[in-house]
Amino acid sequence: MSGFVPVFDIGDTLVPSRKFASHVIEDELRQRNHKVVHDFDPDKFMMYDPSQIEQYLEKYDIDGDPRELAHGCRKRYLEAFEDLMMENGVFDLFAKCNREFGTVGIISDNSVEAKNLMKKLLDEHEVDYDTIVVSEEVGVEKPSPEIFKAFTEKRERPPGEFVYIGNDAEVDSGALDAGMKYIWVTQFDTVNSSFEGPEIDELEFEKLREVISNLE
Structure with a gap:
């Protein structure tokens, strides 16, 4: 040694990580036919935290269920993390x-x-x-x-x-x-x-x- x-x-x-986090939440919004805002900041709106997702939705006047969105984002991120590590x-x-x-x-x-x-x-x-x-x-x-x-x-x-x-x-x-x-x-x-x-x-x-x- x-x-x-x-x-x-x-x-x-x-x-x-941050780039992928931004992609995930934008894609989840798009799949739900919600408005997509392209300045998602993972530091301010952690995608696995419903309360911070709610702040994001309110800030940009976007309709949506923060808990459902947080769950979808978290699930996708965790599933993809292994691939990111391998890549x-x-x-x-x-x-x-x-x-x-x-x-x-x-x-x-x-x-x-x-x-x-x-x-x-x-x-x-x-x-x-x-x-x-x-x-x-x-x-x-x-x-x-x-x-x-x-x-x-x-x-x-x-x-x-x-x-x-x-x-x-x-x-x-x-x-x-x-x-x-x-x-x-x-x-x-x-x-x-x-x-x-x-x-x-x-x-x-x-x-x-x-x-x-x-x-x-």
Whole structure:
């Protein structure tokens, strides 16, 4: 094993999550013969939350049942997530990282349901992982150092042995305050964030290995 052990965010760190989320809700509206507004923001109107779907419908004066729409969007997103992971080579990336650096982990501002889905997919694809921490479970979100500390405490290893890999530098760089390294991923949506430090424009193993090898 060499270098630092990679710990990944989910979402747009790994797959074009926000773009797909926007496509899903627009398509669900279209199928229900509702007006489609092309500026759906997953950060403001999370497609799996009926109360926020309701805000979206009210904002643009769109008729529709927010609970029905939320259920349809959530079902489609979860069904498609495995395909997105496969298309973007995530399972293969994790497996290579496991062999090169040690068993990968995950820290995400996300739900327990999303955690269980990720565990299920990794198990089905026979990809090892060690510890998945989500904000719903620990009660804090990034950039709080506490969510990163919750991870390292479960791993029972010092934070300086890990590198966090995420797309939203504004919150993901909170890993630095917890004593971890951080690499900014710019392949998909970066939520208009910026970072003066190690970055990677494509989450491909050889590129990632090179960036990790240059960390101090």
